[in-house]
């Protein structure tokens with residue numbers, strides 16, 4: 221499987237992304253030619269330059285604004301600009317999808333609907349170039365999956381049109397919901413709303429570590445200078461199809477003196493903080509005492525927060541930790557149209573072949589309750605609808 225892996229140790233912004241893509245081998249002239257399909261082509265000049273940061277040679281993308289503008293665009297204005305272009309449909313849909321996500325994040329922050337949002341900085345010409353450019357890049361590389369590392373957001377405060385904003389800026393924080401982030405490596409904004417939306421929309425998965433066969437590496441240089449190299453690294457790589465082995469961590473504690481009511485409380489906290497799994501095993505401890513082994517599977521980088529939660533919310537005085545390899549089948553979601561409505565179905569893919577599927581339990585249970593049916597009948601109907609929809613032998 222061909223992938224692009226975003227290594228966001230110093231975050232991501234729209235121009236760092238464009239620079240990294242050209243550095244990875246995308247023809248800069250092709251990218252500029254595609255961007256010139258926008259009706260606002262006379263308002264910008266995009267060019268690329270090889271530069272160094274901390275001795276790392278990479279590509280700096282320059283987006284010069286040619287006309288002074290005070291345009292405060294709404295989502296509909298931007299959708300119109302994109303639709304008026306001669307860009308291919310996939311690029312137009314991706315770019316509009318990213319702007320909608322951005323508008324939803326801004327809407328959440330400013331208490332407005334996405335349509336009512338008055339984009340200022342994030343709707344300026346350079347943001348349109350960065351986002352449409354990102355859509356052109358995704359279309360150009362046409363990889364099977366886009367993966368990314370946890371995202372460094374930086375720290376401190378940033379000056380923007382709203383005034384001083386905490387880093388990550390609120391729109392960035394809203395866009396990064398559900399995405400693993402790291403903060404505080406530098407005093408400044410390493411990830412902007414535009415960078416965040418590229419990952420929030422474009423990345424299929426976020427992983428701490430990855431086994432890959434690297435085919436190319438590109439560095440996109442940022443504008444600011446930090447103590448760390450302000451660059452975005454991207455890899456073009458092959459990963460083995462069907463199975464993915466990731467290094468994760470198991471944290472365990474044996475408990476024999478805890479109020480049973482505390483378990484669900486700590487479990488909820490652990491899941492909220494990003495635990496990948498939490499489970500309990502009955503055990504017999506010394507002196508014949510019955511107890512419970514609490515096991516928490518998590519990303520290695522979440523060790524401290526998980527340990528703190530276990531120490532704070534259980535009676536244990538210590539935990540055991542050990543690295544585990546987690547082998548995952550590739551998954552894809554498909555839909556089954558049943559007589560009671562649509563049901564999502566997870567398909568497990570091994571070495572490129574779909575070999576099993578599982579209807580989403582919550583949706584089947586809701587249908588069973590609403591229609592006074594037994595669950596087996598609902599599962600049978602979903603399975604019937606999927607017959608011939610995917611071929612297990614291919």
Ligand SMILES: O=C([S-])c1cc(C(=O)S)c[n+]([C@@H]2O[C@H](COP(=O)(O)O)[C@@H](O)[C@H]2O)c1
Pocket residue numbers: 233234326329338339340341342343347378379380381382385389390391392409412413414415
């Ligand atoms: O323009 C708007 S509404 C805006 C909102 C926010 C919020 O977090 S809300 C933040 N910013 C800042 O503007 C610059 C530009 O970001 P790009 O993504 O266009 O590079 C950046 O510092 C944002 O934090 C703008």
Ligand code: NI
Pocket residue numbers: 326329330382391
């Ligand atoms: Ni804003």
